[in-house]
Amino acid sequence: MRKIAIVGLHTALKPGFNAAMSLNEALGFEAHGCDVTLYLPHTEGRNPHAWLRRAGYRTFDDLPRFGGQFDVKPLAGVADLEPADVLIWQSYNARDLPLLPELRRPSMIRTKNVPRAFTGEPGRDSVRVASFLKEFDLVTLSLRADQQIVRAHFPEQKRRLRYVPRGFIAEWLNGNGRGEVPAIGLDLAKSADTGRARRHITKLGQQLRDQWPDLRFLSVREEVDTLGSEGVPTLPLRDYYDRFLNRLWLYMPIDFEHSEHVKGLARTPDGRRMFLGLYENEVVEAQLAGALVLARRDDIPSELLMLPAVSQVESYDDEEALLAAATAHLENFAERSQLSQERARARHNHIEMARAWLAALDVVARDAARA
Incomplete structure (x- = not known):
């Protein structure tokens, strides 16, 4: 032993x-x-x-x-x-x-x-x-x-x-709190520029509500007035999963270039962006719970995305591409969620x-x- x-x-x-x-x-x-x-x-x-x-x-x-x-x-x-x-x-x-x-x-x-x-x-x-x-x-x-x-x-x-x-602990990440109305989750930036770090999510939310008027947002630690989000406090792990990740259809990272992660911004020898010191457990945990992820290319290590081909956009400034990717996630949620969750459980x-x-x-x- x-x-x-x-x-x-x-x-x-x-x-x-x-x-x-x-x-x-x-x-x-x-x-x-x-x-x-x-x-x-x-x-x-x-x-x-x-x-x-x-x-x-x-x-x-x-x-x-x-x-x-x-x-x-x-x-x-x-x-x-x-x-x-x-x-x-x-x-x-x-x-x-x-x-x-x-x-x-x-x-x-x-x-x-x-x-x-x-x-x-x-x-x-x-x-x-x-x-x-x-x-x-x-x-x-x-x-x-x-x-x-x-x-x-x-x-x-x-x-x-x-x-x-x-x-x-995959059995704690079961998606049992997910409702019929789509819910999108976001964490908040640990920086003074929280509004800029989540601006792409705010704009997207306003556009998505044209198609899903009852769309809900859950935000970690505090409410976001511009989204009408429900704030989720920091909680013991299983309670946090049930109050946040197990309720999500879609998880969206903030813009790391406007958070503390920017300290780790670096370039690979072929010129790609990357963030040293970044892993983002919630990205994996969300997928274990059956949620989908949508992020800017190279922000999240691609190996942590279970469906990388449909879970990344080139730029948060491309509002049309971001809206199209998010809409495809929500419209194809059942099929994509099952595949993403299966892959996450096999790897993590x-x-x-x-x-x-x-x-x-x-x-x-x-x-x-x-x-």
Whole structure:
């Protein structure tokens, strides 16, 4: 039995991306017989005991496990870390980073899963490779495109940089809340220019209502007056799925060039746009729930789109093309939804994610034993 330590968050206390991935990993590894502990970082300005009280729980043992058996404990330093074979770093909060260097033990493998990592330009990518492998024994790549770059330019590191597609709890993403009236979902930009980031969705919504007068919009965190949207607050994972993703016909990303993602805007050697550090779990989760996706070409990695040929437009400024693509999605929803969902479920299962991760860990462990 492997002992797995996940440094992350619990969805009942701090909902969001890190809590969702922590849960996907905990339940995925447990399904393979691993003994899992989820550690909540106790760092400057981040106090798991305070989170517990605010959420109305007495002890960490009272937190829901969603059918799992994993432990949940606070982590202020290496003294709080019980012996483990593997440590997974599932925190993207900068305030937790001072904790990472001290979480080392002989024979314990340190690993993490990363979003879009490489551009294909060897000089730039080599800096990231060195940075990853300085901190971690194994870095799992969430995109096959990054694996291909590693094989082409860094073949000597292919055993420590391995493709492991992200997996999600598919049975929670069932589309059971979807109504007969189309519903379109959008997240909000983490930037001052939220109106510009969603302008293409606002204009499209106004046009679509000519054909679907009852068309509904759901927006994460707050209402959008120009769309008359229903705001969906940040919620524990399963509640969030039911209030948002399981109700959608169509999910539309914001314009990343007017959000914090623009910091990762880069070019591939052949001149294509891309966003380093971007994955967008909701794109995959929406398709697992049976929703369709419509985005600008190259904003979302094409391998994350289950129907890439009909789910992309060249420009958000081309209102005619955007309207035509959205209309085709809604008019052909039943057929496209079924195919998209089937493909998503085949590629993005949390149990398969853990299986692939364990196989990659075995390779690293064998290499270390021979060294």
